[in-house]
Amino acid sequence: MVDLSQYLPILIFLIIALGLSALFVFLPMGVARLTGAHNPDAEKLSEYECGFPAFEDPRSQFDVRFYLVAILFIIFDLEAAFLFPWAVTVFDLGWSAWIGMMIFLGILTVGFVYEWKSGALDWE
Incomplete structure (x- = not known):
């Protein structure tokens, strides 16, 4: 038992x-x-995450800028997720890992500058 x-x-x-x-x-x-x-009240019950009322006509137009900012946040959040483990082990990995991360950060910087210049980060 x-x-x-x-x-x-x-x-x-x-x-x-x-x-x-x-x-x-x-x-x-x-x-x-x-x-x-x-x-x-009406202000507390209003939509604050999606940017548009949730229960309206599904064919209505809505602002895409919210989704662009969300995608940019996810991209740079993933950058941080790759950067932390690299920073912990950079001295054990050697110069090739350092050069590889600098290339990765350079590509992300070029993309960020492009988004900034194209106005994707402007909120009107």
């Missing part, structure tokens, strides 16, 4: 984690209701 008492600490941990998770989710909502901070 299997001794299930060895799993008791895991069960206690899961119960505590579930309780804390529920506390961190529902306690701020309850405090906001009680203190009056929960006061939705």
Whole structure:
């Protein structure tokens, strides 16, 4: 027969984690209701991430600049993701890795200058 008492600490941990998770989710909502901070108005309920109302005619035109900025953010975020591991091991990898990263950064810099000059970063 299997001794299930060895799993008791895991069960206690899961119960505590579930309780804390529920506390961190529902306690701020309850405090906001009680203190009056929960006061939705048209400005609070408006779209702030996508740039256009979510439930309109699907054939309506919308501004593409939001998506361009988002793509640029992802590109430069990936640059940072490649740069950190390289920076940690650059002395072990030698000159070829350093030259390769400088070429990579040069290409990204040329692309950034092109985007800047073409006006992709201007928000009117």
